[in-house]
Amino acid sequence: MVGAPAIRWVVALKSEAKPIIQKLQMLPMKKGMDFPIYSDKNRCHWLIISGVGQSRSAAATNYLHRESDAPPWSAWINIGIAGYGYDSYGVLYLVDKIVSEETNFVAYPGVALATKLPRSELLTVNKPRVDYSEPSLIDMEGYAFYEAAIKFASRELLLLLKVVSDGPKSKVKILTPKKISKLILDNIENILGLVRQLENLSKLEFDRVIPPDICNQIKQKWHFTVSQKHQLNILVRRWTSVFPETKLFQKIKNQNNSKSVISSLSKDLDEYEVDWGKT
Amino acid sequence: MGEDLINTIYFEEDISEHPRTLSILAKFKTARTIPIKRFGEVFNLRNQNFRIQKSKPALILARKHSGHVLQAPGGFGIGSTENFYFSHMYNCVYDCRYCFLQGMFASANYVVFVNFEDFDIQIDRIINQYPKKTVTFFSGYDCDSLALENITGFAAHILQVFRRYPKSLLELRTKSIQVKPLTSMEPIPNCVIAYSLMPEVMSIALDNKTPSIERRIKIISILARQGWKIGLRFDPLIHGKDWQVLYKELIEGVFKVIPQESIHSVSFGPLRFPKAMHRDIFRLYPEEPLFSGPLEQRGSIVAYRQEIENEMTRFCRQTFAKFIPDSIIFQCTPEGQSVGL
Ligand code: SF4
Numbered sequence: 001m002v003g004a005p006a007i008r009w010v011v012a013l014k015s016e017a018k019p020i021i022q023k024l025q026m027l028p029m030k031k032g033m034d035f036p037i038y039s040d041k042n043r044c045h046w047l048i049i050s051g052v053g054q055s056r057s058a059a060a061t062n063y064l065h066r067e068s069d070a071p072p073w074s075a076w077i078n079i080g081i082a083g084y085g086y087d088s089y090g091v092l093y094l095v096d097k098i099v100s101e102e103t104n105f106v107a108y109p110g111v112a113l114a115t116k117l118p119r120s121e122l123l124t125v126n127k128p129r130v131d132y133s134e135p136s137l138i139d140m141e142g143y144a145f146y147e148a149a150i151k152f153a154s155r156e157l158l159l160l161l162k163v164v165s166d167g168p169k170s171k172v173k174i175l176t177p178k179k180i181s182k183l184i185l186d187n188i189e190n191i192l193g194l195v196r197q198l199e200n201l202s203k204l205e206f207d208r209v210i211p212p213d214i215c216n217q218i219k220q221k222w223h224f225t226v227s228q229k230h231q232l233n234i235l236v237r238r239w240t241s242v243f244p245e246t247k248l249f250q251k252i253k254n255q256n257n258s259k260s261v262i263s264s265l266s267k268d269l270d271e272y273e274v275d276w277g278k279t
Numbered sequence: 280m281g282e283d284l285i286n287t288i289y290f291e292e293d294i295s296e297h298p299r300t301l302s303i304l305a306k307f308k309t310a311r312t313i314p315i316k317r318f319g320e321v322f323n324l325r326n327q328n329f330r331i332q333k334s335k336p337a338l339i340l341a342r343k344h345s346g347h348v349l350q351a352p353g354g355f356g357i358g359s360t361e362n363f364y365f366s367h368m369y370n371c372v373y374d375c376r377y378c379f380l381q382g383m384f385a386s387a388n389y390v391v392f393v394n395f396e397d398f399d400i401q402i403d404r405i406i407n408q409y410p411k412k413t414v415t416f417f418s419g420y421d422c423d424s425l426a427l428e429n430i431t432g433f434a435a436h437i438l439q440v441f442r443r444y445p446k447s448l449l450e451l452r453t454k455s456i457q458v459k460p461l462t463s464m465e466p467i468p469n470c471v472i473a474y475s476l477m478p479e480v481m482s483i484a485l486d487n488k489t490p491s492i493e494r495r496i497k498i499i500s501i502l503a504r505q506g507w508k509i510g511l512r513f514d515p516l517i518h519g520k521d522w523q524v525l526y527k528e529l530i531e532g533v534f535k536v537i538p539q540e541s542i543h544s545v546s547f548g549p550l551r552f553p554k555a556m557h558r559d560i561f562r563l564y565p566e567e568p569l570f571s572g573p574l575e576q577r578g579s580i581v582a583y584r585q586e587i588e589n590e591m592t593r594f595c596r597q598t599f600a601k602f603i604p605d606s607i608i609f610q611c612t613p614e615g616q617s618v619g620l
Contacts (some may be wrong), residue, residue: 037550062287096287097313110328111287119311154328166595201331208330208565234561238571268411270584274519276480279568 004206005199009047015177054144061148073205081165086131095160110156287337299393302446332387343392366421374487382556425455435460473510503541515550548611
């Protein structure tokens with residue numbers, strides 16, 4: 001089973017991805033894939049380079065979901081450069097509202113992370129733009145990334161970060177891959193600070209969603225039907241929240257079959273009086 | 280509530296100039312404000328994580344368009360035949376593990392409806408529908424009535440409304456000790472300030488972020504001395520080791536400090552969840568000992584085993600009856616759910 005935490009990065013340009021790949025010591029995955037994919041050695045962080053534009057970003061998000069076997073507790077990050085009308089070259093922004101220029105649809109990523117980073121709306125456009133009159137960051141992927149990733153994760157596990165790379169005073173034409181990498185690298189500590197928070201949330205989600213390991217051991221020892229498996233997961237959760245998990249196997253080891261395992265655990269809980277002074 | 284507790288405020292564009300919107304926004308000068316069309320864009324959507332949101336909820340300012348005042352569920356009441364409820368807010372700053380809001384809304388963000396005046400119109404309409412009856416209104420069904428009072432000012436507003444209707448009854452249900460609007464005005468005879476209570480050890484485990492039971496009781500006695508009518512709400516009743524001793528101590532302790540003549544009513548009710556709500560809350564907090572107690576599914580509800588429920592309600596009723604007349608003791612058994620507000 002894929003473990004926790006699980007973080008998935010969708011990045012448009014190789015130059016944007018480079019500082020992240022280096023910092024997290026990711027390596028390229030097998031060749032011959034539709035998009036370049038990197039992963040760290042624990043298979044906790046996966047990164048895909050999507051290329052520019054909404055359709056590539058959406059396709060890459062779906063592709064990474066499939067190729068990395070992304071579990072439901074994965075957090076998804078889209079990071080990249082963006083234009084901005086205000087003179088804030090190099091500043092990292094957390095996006096909390098995304099508007100699609102094409103459809104006018106609006107999306108709101110979650111805002112539960114603790115951060116002092118400045119926040120902004122993001123306008124996702126289909127063609128490069130040098131008109132910075134909108135009071136929004138401007139990119140070419142954000143909305144499509146959100147639309148694709150929200151199918152796999154809750155809003156609270158989606159993070160969009162943009163570094164200002166161009167604006168009225170900083171021309172987009174003079175951007176080079178080196179400059180782009182530096183923009184990301186200069187903000188890497190702030191980026192990783194947020195990623196650490198996402199890792200914790202991803203772990204919490206894992207603990208919430210996945211029944212304790214001992215459920216699998218029990219299922220291997222006795223044969224359970226599908227509905228019994230479901231019942232067992234719930235009973236083990238309830239049992240281990242008030243009795244020590246280490247004693248569970250001891251408790252049921254002499255049971256003959258799945259039915260008696262279930263009734264033994266049910267009986268314990270039925271007779272259990274929560275000691276509120278000790279919880 | 281400190282400014283740092285809310286750092287995002289969504290507001291409906293439609294009410295951006297409403298005086299209440301402006302005054303609430305002025306209290307959060309450093310918060311990020313985000314205009315939205317309708318609060319549904321950021322509230323009750325699918326793919327939200329209630330548990331994560333609860334760690335840092337955003338505030339949503341909205342207009343309530345309909346359903347300002349609703350008929351209370353059957354089995355819910357403190358003596359009147361006509362019972363209604365209203366909520367100026369969805370969700371709560373506290374985090375009680377048995378709270379049905381966790382299973383009712385997909386979002387933990389706080390929605391505050393700023394158009395109090397539309398609630399007033401509805402209340403007036405309903406009171407006029409029943410000219411010969413005492414109509415009871417419960418505030419704080421989808422929230423805590425007072426917990427965000429320093430931001431919303433709703434209690435201060437609605438209390439003045441009920442001054443005009445001495446024949447009707449208003450219950451403000453709360454666990455909050457922020458009672459400034461109450462202590463700074465003359466008590467209103469047709470308003471009941473209802474406090475939810477449970478034994479302290481249970482409350483410590485279950486009533487996250489709320490004032491302690493001891494502090495609640497202190498505030499109740501201050502309000503009682505000032506002349507406010509008090510409601511005591513033992514709802515939901517929680518089972519556990521030594522529950523009889525714990526409830527006996529609590530009930531005796533309360534009646535020792537609250538004069539009987541201040542008590543408008545005492546109500547109590549068993550812990551009950553509709554089946555689907557229990558499933559959703561258990562999924563959110565599977566490690567929670569509350570769900571490891573002797574619960575069973577009975578028809579469409581999940582509750583303590585029937586004999587436990589009966590024993591607890593009988594015991595509490597008998598203990599209350601030692602201190603107050605039977606006529607002001609009410610058992611709430613709303614169809615399928617504890618109120619727990
Ligand atoms: S039970 Fe009441 S006080 Fe507790 S979280 Fe729910 S609404 Fe708030």
